[in-house]
Amino acid sequence: MTAPRPGLVAAPSGRIPGNKGIWVGICCEFVEFLVLFVVYFVARAHFPEAFEKGAEGLSTTLGTVITLVMISSSFCIACSTALMRAGRRSASIAWLVGGLLLALGYPLAKILEIQWNLAHGIDGQAGIFSGVYYYLTFNHMVHAVWGILGILWVLARHLAGGYSADDYSGLEALACYWHATDIIWLVIFSFFYVLV
Template structure:
């Protein structure tokens, strides 16, 4: 990568900035709600399935690692290794909606829905919104994988793969903020 060059393209960075602004506003809602209902936040957090949050975190971080490895290997002209890393990153990323679905099913079985209190309303709004962004990232992985399979990317030209990695890392970073807010720090 050229020194001083921003990975990906300008369009993806506009999207990432919009995503950050959106979640910044949602985090503000979280803190306002927490300030107004501290007892409910403290009491409710313990009802969540901590291991679901941990496994989602492992999936997000592992997938991001694989996507980063796909970028590094294409930069080193290792196309097959880059494809393999991208496929592995996609497969791990696909576990995220499955884990989230399992967690939501567990929550519902334990009476935890959006009407169970302000903590859970904010929790569902933030985590489901995050899942929407993750779905966009997964769709992006499918698009980039298709293009990569046809030999579109090379050591000299891999902006699309870098754009995907940048977006996926941003989505991962947001989860790394969401996770402690709901599962650890309350």
């Protein structure tokens, strides 16, 4: 995979990336997680000791691995979009495949993290912290799985010649959704693994 060349990656000015439908979906996703984050702060305000102790029990290493996988996958998908915009279809497909492979690392790392948590007594019934933690992270995983299915769909269309330098809005819409899911994970990571 070759990195996109400077000067060929700028999006046309004055247009919204992706399409209106994806932005409605992203706004709904943000509203949903905003409500969940309010629940997090209310629970944390009422049970500060439980949240402090619960965060200490999580594997920061696995949380960091998930974060790196998400950010790297988003970078690959952004490169894929920029390369398609520049008319470099083969390179765009290669970067999208890289983004997919990294994205598939997310559920794998999450399963390993859940197994680690369960082995250390952190299950959904271990108290308010673990209840909020699992509710937020499982909701995020659902959105990430939808994103992975979206990557597969866009990759199939890309391989079939569905995108060109003049029409790549589907690829761009995927990138927008995946970046939104990435941003939400960064907030979750901060709440549970950093702000202890």
